[in-house]
Amino acid sequence: MSAGSPPGVVLDPWLSGVARLVEEGFDQLDLLTAVDLPRDGVIEIVIHLVRIEDHAHVFGHVRLPRADPVLESVTSILPAAAWHEREIHEMFGVEISGHPDLRPLLLQSTSGPPPLRKDTPLVARVETPWPGAVEETTGRRSRRAVTPPGVPPEWLGEGS
């Protein structure tokens, strides 16, 4: 299944596309984030810009290859994007080219897999026994393979 195109305009190349919107007066950065779409093999970058004078707003996006995502930094035109780009860098493993300071923003260590990639195991989901594994007829923990929805089977160890 492929995700439908999000609303807004495709900004490819990214930096000049964002610059064009800023020139059109959309100079208030409201949101800059990423969405991991493993089925499409892409990381989608989403920006939401607001034009103060007429309350107009616009979404822009670009798709980067999941295997080697590199995003041009827009800090030269929108300095407020710096923190958002640091967050995208550490949470999605996206390289940001031309960023002045890519120190980790929220994470203590960026050595592990990027936390917001969908294939990064969620520790709590791995360690917590799923309460739904209890058999409704016997009240005992099921020996059948009952797996919680939304949790890939390979995450589940012996604890569940």
Place this chain on the structure above:
Amino acid sequence: MSAIPPRARGAIALDASACTSCMICVRECPDWCIEIESHTIEVTEPGARRPRSVAVLDRFTIDWGLCMYCGICVDVCPFDALAWVPQHHYPGVVPQDLRHGIERLEEFDVSDS
């Protein structure tokens, strides 16, 4: 002070007599905050040829520290054993106090909603 609207999502009340321990709410909960323990007993009704297996609810727990008040459990319950009530004041001193069992979940007043 304005009154709390009757449809406010304050807490989820349990009607244990309606619960059949079917586990649907437990399995649908995205936060894994509901736990059910039950056992089955054989009940022979007068006139029935064979005894019938009936689930007896032993434990029903909602952990309000995990619950994100999405209401999926209320929506999926086929027996209307769960219902929203506007009561919202049930603080706990320690996290364990936010795990409510059958007694406390039944105390929430459904007639209030």
